[in-house]
Amino acid sequence: MSEHFLLRHRDIPGIDRLDVYRRHGGFETIKKVLTTMQPSQVLNEVKASGLRGRGGAGFPTGIKWSFLPDNLWPHYVVCNADESEPGTFKDREIMESNPFQFLEGLMIAAYAVQAKVAYVYLRGEFWQVANFLDEKITEMEAAGLLGDNLFGTQTSIRLYTHLGAGAYICGEETALLESLEGKLGQPRLRPPFPAVYGLYGKPTVVNNVETLTNLPPILEKGAAWYKSLGTEKSPGVKIFSLSGNVQRPGNYELPLGATFRELIYTHGGGLAEGRKVKAILPAGASSSIVSVDDDKVLDTPMDYESVAAIGSQLGSASVIVCDDTVNMAWLVEKTVNFFKHESCGKCTPCREGTFWMNRIAGRISSGKGTSADIDLLEDVARQIAGKCLCALGEFSVMAVQTGIAQFRSDFEEKVHSHTTERV
Amino acid sequence: MNQLLNHYSAEVQRILAKYPPEYKRSAVMPLLYLAQRAEGYVAKQALEDIAEIVEISTTEVSSIVGFYTLYYDQPAGRYRIQVCTDLPCALRGADRFLHELCERLGIEEGATTPDGLFTVEAVKCLAACHRAPMFQVQGDGDIAYHEDQTVELTLAWMDEVRARVAQEKEAK
Numbered sequence: 001m002s003e004h005f006l007l008r009h010r011d012i013p014g015i016d017r018l019d020v021y022r023r024h025g026g027f028e029t030i031k032k033v034l035t036t037m038q039p040s041q042v043l044n045e046v047k048a049s050g051l052r053g054r055g056g057a058g059f060p061t062g063i064k065w066s067f068l069p070d071n072l073w074p075h076y077v078v079c080n081a082d083e084s085e086p087g088t089f090k091d092r093e094i095m096e097s098n099p100f101q102f103l104e105g106l107m108i109a110a111y112a113v114q115a116k117v118a119y120v121y122l123r124g125e126f127w128q129v130a131n132f133l134d135e136k137i138t139e140m141e142a143a144g145l146l147g148d149n150l151f152g153t154q155t156s157i158r159l160y161t162h163l164g165a166g167a168y169i170c171g172e173e174t175a176l177l178e179s180l181e182g183k184l185g186q187p188r189l190r191p192p193f194p195a196v197y198g199l200y201g202k203p204t205v206v207n208n209v210e211t212l213t214n215l216p217p218i219l220e221k222g223a224a225w226y227k228s229l230g231t232e233k234s235p236g237v238k239i240f241s242l243s244g245n246v247q248r249p250g251n252y253e254l255p256l257g258a259t260f261r262e263l264i265y266t267h268g269g270g271l272a273e274g275r276k277v278k279a280i281l282p283a284g285a286s287s288s289i290v291s292v293d294d295d296k297v298l299d300t301p302m303d304y305e306s307v308a309a310i311g312s313q314l315g316s317a318s319v320i321v322c323d324d325t326v327n328m329a330w331l332v333e334k335t336v337n338f339f340k341h342e343s344c345g346k347c348t349p350c351r352e353g354t355f356w357m358n359r360i361a362g363r364i365s366s367g368k369g370t371s372a373d374i375d376l377l378e379d380v381a382r383q384i385a386g387k388c389l390c391a392l393g394e395f396s397v398m399a400v401q402t403g404i405a406q407f408r409s410d411f412e413e414k415v416h417s418h419t420t421e422r423v
Numbered sequence: 424m425n426q427l428l429n430h431y432s433a434e435v436q437r438i439l440a441k442y443p444p445e446y447k448r449s450a451v452m453p454l455l456y457l458a459q460r461a462e463g464y465v466a467k468q469a470l471e472d473i474a475e476i477v478e479i480s481t482t483e484v485s486s487i488v489g490f491y492t493l494y495y496d497q498p499a500g501r502y503r504i505q506v507c508t509d510l511p512c513a514l515r516g517a518d519r520f521l522h523e524l525c526e527r528l529g530i531e532e533g534a535t536t537p538d539g540l541f542t543v544e545a546v547k548c549l550a551a552c553h554r555a556p557m558f559q560v561q562g563d564g565d566i567a568y569h570e571d572q573t574v575e576l577t578l579a580w581m582d583e584v585r586a587r588v589a590q591e592k593e594a595k
């Protein structure tokens with residue numbers, strides 16, 4: 001793609017500085033929004049743009065905002081900057097390099113739902129990013145871009161950062177809210193949803209960093225422009241975090257619907273000499289594994305519907321590429337170990353299930369397992385699926401089930417390496 | 424007497440100001456970072472100080488320390504070198520990197536160097552998968568990323584830190 005709408009720092013060096021950002025039209029959009037538009041008009045424009053949440057679930061942003069009741073106050077906006085899915089590193093680049101566009105987007109969201117306060121919840125490891133954002137927020141306050149009576153209107157908006165402390169589950173929106181309230185990061189029972197009962201029990205919008213960063217260009221150029229990018233059901237641009245066995249891993253901003261082939265070969269520089277793609281995890285460690293047994297799979301467009309149609313998920317578009325040297329039993333041990341480590345322990349199927357899957361997968365991967373262990377692993381996964389309080393438990397079985405179903409011989413190989421050793 | 428409040432009074436106030444006065448409890452996590460800054464772990468006294476400031480029980484504060492991985496209730500090396508060995512990094516040689524680093528340092532994973540300066544541990548994804556092998560360093564109240572690493576680069580950096588710490592000691 002020639003022009004970047006999200007990773008604008010790649011076209012405009014120094015855009016992380018307030019003067020440079022303003023020289024390139026920065027904060028003109030929030031000014032237009034605050035001085036000439038009603039909150040409901042902003043909401044309708046975002047609805048019309050078809051923007052879908054970039055945090056993983058792909059829920060339409062404007063529709064989510066419209067769920068907030070207008071008889072319960074105050075409203076809050078909370079930005080999800082927890083970015084902890086293995087393979088995801090896009091929000092970090094946005095915040096580090098194009099921070100003002102993100103913060104302007106957060107202000108637009110706050111105005112649309114008439115929130116006076118918004119929090120940015122960052123994973124604890126983003127300590128330096130949080131300090132950096134705090135500096136930017138201070139600069140905005142000094143320039144009259146945050147605070148009371150913005151641009152001569154009645155509108156007040158205040159932004160605050162808040163650091164988590166190392167827990168993947170805090171990316172799940174209700175666990176995030178618990179954590180922000182100073183409690184253990186464990187998911188809440190739903191309903192009620194955050195739109196009605198969110199932060200401090202008040203109506204709350206939770207949106208991802210990238211989702212919010214889309215707002216300034218949408219409000220500047222209009223919904224029709226946005227819909228001209230991407231596909232009909234997945235409009236707009238997306239940042240794909242490409243990692244694993246490729247020559248040039250990194251973030252690539254492409255229209256939704258670009259193919260795996262374009263991402264991996266045109267942008268990612270392909271694989272090492274003589275290697276081919278064996279499997280792809282399009283949504284990080286939480287993905288169903290896509291087997292690239294047929295080269296045509298690489299022509300699948302990366303939009304929410306097309307990736308679902310090949311039995312996987314686009315999620316936050318953290319595309320992990322595995323070449324033909326990777327054994328899938330080894331991979332499954334990695335993902336299962338992650339989920340065992342990150343299970344919050346609130347419900348039994350997930351807590352116990354990930355513990356056992358980790359044991360069994362570890363046994364298989366280290367060559368100490370038997371054929372019966374493969375069935376056992378599948379069995380434990382089956383007992384977790386559909387029985388968990390939150391999606392983490394469901395995520396934990398994705399790679400296990402699709403891995404064994406499509407690459408059973410990789411597991412057999414590990415198991416037999418042990419039998420041959422013993423003989 | 425509340426030592427944390429005494430010691431960091433301005434910072435405590437700045438933290439509390441972020442949240443509605445009736446929801447002080449939200450300040451517990453930032454306050455734990457503050458308490459951990461000097462010694463690299465949360466001492467027992469600090470748990471009580473924080474509990475008093477945000478008006479919850481000491482047990483509740485301590486359960487938060489237990490739940491989140493970036494808080495510690497035990498001292499370790501002054502710098503925690505936390506190497507990501509999650510799937511995307513592992514596909515780019517992170518396990519081998521960690522193994523070799525430990526071997527060169529002559530310590531087991533999770534252990535501390537004899538001079539008490541560095542603890543080396545494996546951790547989960549740090550959102551830097553495109554720059555593996557990588558690690559973060561937690562220490563002196565900061566968390567810094569070290570990306571695109573080799574064992575040689577890391578050892579050289581550790582030498583620099585050792586030299587700096589030795590100088591600090593002399594200066595005292």
Ligand SMILES: Cc1cc2nc3c(=O)[nH]c(=O)nc-3n(C[C@H](O)[C@H](O)[C@H](O)COP(=O)(O)O)c2cc1C
Nearest residue numbers: 053054055080082083084171172173207208211391
């Ligand atoms: C286990 C788990 C982890 C999640 N981690 C994140 C995350 O790190 N960042 C994020 O934006 N959303 C994450 N989500 C999705 C959020 O719950 C929520 O859907 C999202 O923040 C909504 O924002 P969006 O509509 O703008 O995408 C996670 C969900 C689950 C179940």
Ligand code: SF4
Nearest residue numbers: 344346347350390393
């Ligand atoms: S599914 Fe796992 S992470 Fe989610 S609430 Fe249950 S134990 Fe916690």
Ligand code: FES
Nearest residue numbers: 507512549551552
């Ligand atoms: S897997 Fe290591 S930083 Fe993401």
